[in-house]
Amino acid sequence: MKAPERIKTARLLLRRPVRGDAEAIFARYAADPAVTRYLSWPRHRSVEDTLGFLAWSDGEWERWPAGPYLVFGADGTPLLGSTGLAFESTGRASTGYAFAQDAWAHGYATEALRAMVALARETGCERLEAVCHVDHAPSARVLEKCGFLLEGILRGHTVFPNLAPGVRCDVRVYAASL
16 A cells, blocks of 8 residues: 555644755754764755755655655644655565754654554554664653564664764664554
């Protein structure tokens, strides 16, 4: 099943990114060192980097049942952040999120992640997983609030280019019950 390009939750509107979102993505979160610290993709240095992300996003949407979503307030609030599903196969996907600093500690990540768990079920996904750096306690709390179970710690698993370029770091591996 192909996912909808727009999802509405109680407080949020999630929608597929478009080229016209590049400036907002760059300014709101993708170029922010604090936001990107624990992400597995490099901080955007220019809007060209963001346009590269948008091209990749279009490819994901064409190939798989879903892809990245941008997160806005349902009341018309400007861009808050992003989430989405990254498929490895039709039955297996991973998820994550990134939010602008002024959107932290409002429950937006939790609400958006719950929408991704529901979407994974709707698209027939059999396994939804997420990883977070072992030191990123706020992200671990969000995952646990959304019903993800800690499966273990993978040593030297993921490079966090904005934290320690080229160094593989330990991550917590979580999976949602679908």
